[in-house]
Amino acid sequence: MAVPLDKLVISVYNEERKSKEQYPALHPRWIKNVQFICYQAPPLDVEDKVFANEWKERADFIIRDLHWLLKQPHDKFWCQVIFDKSLHRCIDSYLKFAPRCFDVVYNLPDDLQKIESEIYRLVYMVCVRMATHKESKVDTVILVNGSTSVDIHCSLSASPRYVSMTKQKHFITPEEFGKILYENYIFDIPRLMDLAALYGTNHTGDQGNKPLLTKMITNIFTQQPNYGNDLAEAIPTILQIFQNISITCGVMTNIAGQTPQKLDQANIIPLVSMETKQFQDVIFYLSDTLYTIWIFLDVYPPACNTFVQKDFIIKLASLYDSLFPALIGVMKEREWSCNSYYNMVMDKLRLAQLHVLKIFRQVISFNYLDPLLDAGSEEEAGSHVEGYVHFMSGVLAEKWFLCHLNHLYPFRDDRDLLMQSRYPIDETRLQFILDAINEAAATCGWQMKSAADAV
Amino acid sequence: MALPRLTGAIRAFGNIADSELLEADVSGDIGRKRRVCADEESAQGLTWKHLSTTVLRLGEKDNQVVTKELRNLISTARDIEAQTVLKLGAEIGLCFPYHIITSVQIDKQRCSDGATVRALCCKSPGCEFGSGSFHCLWVGTETEFSEVEAGAALLFSIFKDTETVTKAHSLHIQRIFGPFPSSAATKACKITNHIVNMLPDKTLELLNVNSSANEDDRAEFGENLHFSQRRVEPPREDELSWLDFPNGDNSEPLFSMKY
Numbered sequence: 001m002a003v004p005l006d007k008l009v010i011s012v013y014n015e016e017r018k019s020k021e022q023y024p025a026l027h028p029r030w031i032k033n034v035q036f037i038c039y040q041a042p043p044l045d046v047e048d049k050v051f052a053n054e055w056k057e058r059a060d061f062i063i064r065d066l067h068w069l070l071k072q073p074h075d076k077f078w079c080q081v082i083f084d085k086s087l088h089r090c091i092d093s094y095l096k097f098a099p100r101c102f103d104v105v106y107n108l109p110d111d112l113q114k115i116e117s118e119i120y121r122l123v124y125m126v127c128v129r130m131a132t133h134k135e136s137k138v139d140t141v142i143l144v145n146g147s148t149s150v151d152i153h154c155s156l157s158a159s160p161r162y163v164s165m166t167k168q169k170h171f172i173t174p175e176e177f178g179k180i181l182y183e184n185y186i187f188d189i190p191r192l193m194d195l196a197a198l199y200g201t202n203h204t205g206d207q208g209n210k211p212l213l214t215k216m217i218t219n220i221f222t223q224q225p226n227y228g229n230d231l232a233e234a235i236p237t238i239l240q241i242f243q244n245i246s247i248t249c250g251v252m253t254n255i256a257g258q259t260p261q262k263l264d265q266a267n268i269i270p271l272v273s274m275e276t277k278q279f280q281d282v283i284f285y286l287s288d289t290l291y292t293i294w295i296f297l298d299v300y301p302p303a304c305n306t307f308v309q310k311d312f313i314i315k316l317a318s319l320y321d322s323l324f325p326a327l328i329g330v331m332k333e334r335e336w337s338c339n340s341y342y343n344m345v346m347d348k349l350r351l352a353q354l355h356v357l358k359i360f361r362q363v364i365s366f367n368y369l370d371p372l373l374d375a376g377s378e379e380e381a382g383s384h385v386e387g388y389v390h391f392m393s394g395v396l397a398e399k400w401f402l403c404h405l406n407h408l409y410p411f412r413d414d415r416d417l418l419m420q421s422r423y424p425i426d427e428t429r430l431q432f433i434l435d436a437i438n439e440a441a442a443t444c445g446w447q448m449k450s451a452a453d454a455v
Numbered sequence: 456m457a458l459p460r461l462t463g464a465i466r467a468f469g470n471i472a473d474s475e476l477l478e479a480d481v482s483g484d485i486g487r488k489r490r491v492c493a494d495e496e497s498a499q500g501l502t503w504k505h506l507s508t509t510v511l512r513l514g515e516k517d518n519q520v521v522t523k524e525l526r527n528l529i530s531t532a533r534d535i536e537a538q539t540v541l542k543l544g545a546e547i548g549l550c551f552p553y554h555i556i557t558s559v560q561i562d563k564q565r566c567s568d569g570a571t572v573r574a575l576c577c578k579s580p581g582c583e584f585g586s587g588s589f590h591c592l593w594v595g596t597e598t599e600f601s602e603v604e605a606g607a608a609l610l611f612s613i614f615k616d617t618e619t620v621t622k623a624h625s626l627h628i629q630r631i632f633g634p635f636p637s638s639a640a641t642k643a644c645k646i647t648n649h650i651v652n653m654l655p656d657k658t659l660e661l662l663n664v665n666s667s668a669n670e671d672d673r674a675e676f677g678e679n680l681h682f683s684q685r686r687v688e689p690p691r692e693d694e695l696s697w698l699d700f701p702n703g704d705n706s707e708p709l710f711s712m713k714y
Contacts, residue, residue, distance in 0.1 A: 035491040037484045041457070057629060061488055064630075071673040085475065092476050096466075097457060117684050125677030135676075185473035190462035197462075208683040230471040237469040241461065285459035292461045325700045350695035404698055445701055 002169055005075055006176040025075045026180075028083040032076075036065050036090035041097045042108055042116055052112065059115045062090060066122035074135050074170035081130055082184050094123045095194035101201050102291055102351065124199055124209065130186055131216035133177035133223065135170045178224035187220055189230045192300075197292045200299040210299060217300045231306045238293070239310065242319050245286055251322050255315045271330040279334070280345060283327070287348040290355035297362045304366035308391075313360045317395040320356045324349070325400060353404070360401075361409050364391055369414065372421050381423040388418065389425075392433050399440035406437050407446075485633070493605065493631045501612045501662055503604035510650060513658050524650050525607075531643045532607035535628065535635040606632065614647035615659060 008025035023029055039062060043051040069080060069087070080087055098120065108116060129135075172180065181187050195217070199209045221227050239255050246253040250268045271279065297303055307313065327349055336342040368388040375381035392411075395401055415430050440446070457463070466472040507525055511518055609631060613624055620640045628640055651659065 033491060035484070035488045037488050038481045040481065053634075058485060060626065060630065061485070067675060070676040077676075088473065089476055092473075093481075096460065096463060103458065121682050121684070124682065125680065128680065129676050185476075188472045189469070190465045190472050193462050193465070206683065209681075212680070233471050234465050234469050237465050238461070240468070241464050281459050285461075288459065289461035328700055347695075350698050353698045354695060400700060407697060 002171070004171055004173045004176070005078060006172050006180070008075070026079055026082060028079070030076060030079040031083050032080065034065055034068070034080070034084065034086065036084065036086040037061050038089050038093035039097055039119065040093070041099060042112055046107070046109055046112060056112070056115060059119060062094075063115070063118055063122060065090070066119070066126055070122070070125055070129065077129065078172070078180075081186060082180060088185065091123060091126060092191065094119065095191050095198065098123075098198055100197050100288070100291075102287065102348070120198070127195060128212065128216055130181075131220050133172045133174055133219070174223050178226075181220060182224045182226050187227070189227065189234050192217055192220065192227070193292050193296045196296040196299040197288075200295045214299050218302070221300070221302065228306065231303060232309060235306065235310055235312060238289070239312070239315060241285075241289055242315070245282060245289075246319065246323055248282055249323060249326060251326055253319060253322055255319060271326065272333050276334075276337075279330075283345055283348050283352070286323075287352040287355075290352045290359065294355040294359045294362065297359060297366075301362070301366045304363045307359070307363045308367055308387075311394065313363050313391060314394040316356055316360060317398045317401040320353070320401040320404075321398040324353050324356075356401075357405050357408050360395075360405065364388060369417060372417060375422060378422045378424075381421045385418055385421055385423045385425050388414070389429055389433070396433065396436040396440075399444050402437050402440040403444050403446040406441075411437055489631060489633055493602075493609075496609055496631060497605040501608045503608040506608050506611055506662060509658070509662060510654065513654055521650065521653055524646050524653075528607045528610060528643065528646045528650070529603060531639055531646060532610055533603045534639045535610075535632050535643075536603055536606050610643040611647050611650070611662075614644040615651055615662065617644070618648055620644050 005025055009022050010025055012021050012023060013019075014021050037058060040055060040058060043055050046052050069077065072080065099116075195213060199213050201208065201210075243253060243255045246255065247268070249271055269275075269278075274282075293307075297307065331342070331346055331349065336345075368384045368391075372381060372384045375384060395405075411434060415434070418425055418430060419427075466477060510521055510525065610628070613627055614620075617624065620637070624644075625637070625640060628635060
């Protein structure tokens with residue numbers, strides 16, 4: 001019978017003390033001093049040979065070490081993952097600093113691009129393995145008669161190597177796996193979001209790495225429910241980020257706190273005269289924040305349950321109407337060094353806008369619309385319908401948001417779906433929402449378009 | 456400079472990430488990595504003692520010639536290591552470049568991680584960098600000489616089967632020593648070839664040592680997993696123009712070339 005790695009004990013014969021000593025298979029004693037090094041983003045100026053060579057050297061070390069790590073047997077891999085802080089730093093630095101698909105495109109020469117692509121793959125594979133508590137048919141340590149102990153001979157000073165002898169399934173007890181991940185910070189919420197941002201992007205023609213990534217993240221949340229609590233704890237931080245961006249832009253909002261925040265006008269630089277670099281950073285930050293939330297929800301839809309808390313999506317709609325018209329207006333007022341720079345920043349801003357709409361829709365769909373027709377009872381269907389109406393009613397004051405949302409996801413389709421449910425909804429409530437959308441369109445001078453025109 | 460990211464803010468303010476990693480210091484990590492690689496190669500590879508005794512015992516020609524070439528190899532290894540020392544000094548915040556001082560002024564320093572710096576430093580009062588500044592220089596001590604020997608043995612291992620310095624050789628040397636002058640590698644290659652030519656056939660087999668070939672032959676996790684490298688280009692601005700706010704200022708942007 002196979003023994004889980006977390007229960008496996010290894011007996012070591014200490015030749016100096018002439019005695020047998022026992023150590024768990026998961027013990028810092030078994031790690032190798034690798035000194036994984038941190039990743040840095042590729043140099044922006046690839047013509048600078050000094051920086052390019054330094055980056056290549058750093059990348060070369062990372063590639064070699066990650067190949068080595070992935071070749072380790074199950075037990076050695078997990079010892080290194082749990083006890084080697086330098087590995088944590090290496091993976092964390094990659095997830096933090098690796099370029100995203102929406103980042104300014106690096107025109108890397110072929111040799112640097114090849115290296116970057118290799119690290120991109122290796123970090124993914126390491127994370128896949130770290131999110132897997134069961135591996136099959138890989139070489140393993142000697143198991144004697146199914147016992148939980150392994151005998152090896154070594155001296156205390158040397159790190160013993162035990163030889164692979166059998167092939168069998170390797171696993172960690174699911175409960176222990178969840179504990180190991182959480183207590184050793186092998187994954188945390190920012191890392192899971194980084195993983196989604198880096199590897200969750202849909203690919204033309206196929207699903208790319210998303211299906212496996214979804215499995216990984218689902219397994220992590222399933223085995224360790226505390227990650228769900230951590231995600232809920234991240235919500236106020238995210239709201240605070242939006243609040244801070246609004247303050248920087250001189251826009252009054254009430255996103256993060258209970259009371260409206262007064263703006264200290266003396267300390268606010270008008271957007272139109274803000275330094276280009278600072279203005280660009282605001283747009284990039286906003287764009288990254290909204291994209292990351294959306295792709296995380298796309299890769300791991302159950303997180304939508306958390307994003308209905310604290311009226312997150314209603315506040316997002318409020319942000320949409322207060323912040324984006326100001327930013328778009330200023331984009332046109334500011335002076336730009338060239339057309340392509342303007343277009344690049346504008347692309348980012350438009351994408352940020354688009355992702356607000358997508359986040360709202362994703363949360364509403366997952367929680368209320370998708371499960372509506374499968375609801376087993378009128379009561380269950382009623383809770384979904386009421387949830388939908390609550391959130392749509394909460395954003396009726398946000399005129400631009402309503403116009404753009406309706407353009408992308410026409411309300412009439414939702415209304416048809418709601419009318420088909422088991423729950424006998426009062427049609428006048430849906431008409432009230434529709435009237436508000438029409439009124440918003442009239443107020444904004446918005447031409448209603450068909451959904452086919454939308455992206 | 457790092458781009459502003461949502462996950463960076465959650466790491467810093469969310470209280471749900473590993474706070475130990477917030478201020479990961481990358482300065483000097485390459486230096487530490489090189490030392491680990493050098494130690495590993497030394498532990499697994501050919502030792503200077505084994506090399507020199509074997510070569511002196513089996514060398515076909517005059518031992519004086521062999522001894523001279525072994526010395527030359529040591530000297531070349533020292534040249535390469537000296538470059539590393541300067542690099543190491545710069546990485547841990549010591550001044551660069553070094554200046555020559557007398558042994559009286561020598562003061563040993565330690566890296567932030569507790570490892571002894573292989574450079575020796577001075578606190579010269581007339582130093583152009585001012586009082587209290589440390590200058591690195593290469594001064595051989597017993598410990599450091601053993602490191603040079605290990606480096607020389609490594610150079611011999613690298614070049615014993617080749618007559619030219621390839622890119623792979625350079626990368627191997629750089630991984631252990633850091634940046635180095637290519638002329639030193641060429642010189643080490645020539646000296647090694649000269650030593651090899653003075654040895655009888657099959658002597659090289661005696662100098663072959665176990666490597667980590669077994670580890671390299673192992674299957675790698677993920678080899679059979681589907682992985683997609685393609686990344687999607689985000690939609691262009693004109694595809695999203697419907698997201699405009701038509702009541703706002705629709706005037707064309709002003710462009711200037713003054714930036």
